[in-house]
Amino acid sequence: MQEEILKVVTIILLTMLKFIAGPTLGFAGGFSLLSTILITITGMMCSVFIFTFLGKLLREKVFPRFFRKKRKFSKRSRRFVTIWKKYGIIGVAALTPIIFTPIGGTILLSSMGTPKEKIIFVMLLSAIFWACFFSSIIHFFGAQILPSFMQ
Template sequence: MEEIWQIAGLFLFSAVRFFLAPPAAVIAGYGFLSTVIITFSGGSIGFVLYYKFWQILKTSFAKLFKFKKKGNKKTFSKKNKLIVKAKLNYGMIGIALLTPILLSIPFGAILAANYYPNNKKVIPVFLSSILIWSIGLTYISLYIKLP
């Protein structure tokens, strides 16, 4: 029963802060395949839920309140500049590759829902990115020993 709770915790951790989940699963004693399955499942289900939830929230909020655009100047942080640069230079694939490691899964899902609301390739591209990072981070966590 304790192992089920541990897997559930790693699953939820993968859905929120993906970058730290594979090392946490390795520290918990899981092997390569188990870690990849747990982290990929948590990250992908988390992404889909956040993506769909944000789309529903955004459309219902827009129906409830009609907003007029204001002409105020936006301030840019380093993170905002990185996101805009990734969107302009690399598009959806750039944001998908940055989401699991630099951004978080919820924030990446919000960006995807805002920038690519009707694109049918969003979910497959982001899930592919999550799988690639899950395999890569698990490999690094298991086989590369830091001094």
């Protein structure tokens, strides 16, 4: 029982950093499709909640201690603004699991002044869609491909 809990917590923590970790590690850990989807959604939404509600505190108090102040208009920040202007809230949320990390997408939406409730809602929809999509593909093709590697 403790092993299973440790697996779940580890997958959630890794999914908070990189979304694809949820479906791949859920499959590798032997979890069912539904369990993998729920673990993946939980991991992404933990990131979203932390960085939505504690984002300002982290930006003002924690980050300055570890990172030097960078120039405002770096290549990366320009790319974020371009994506924001081109795709808006829904586009950023949809691209978060693919291009950004859950942390990056949440910080981008927060820094653009998106209301917290809206961030949580669109990120939840994105997490549900992409968790179902990636987990289904990995569970279907993983079961097909994995036995050939085991020989």
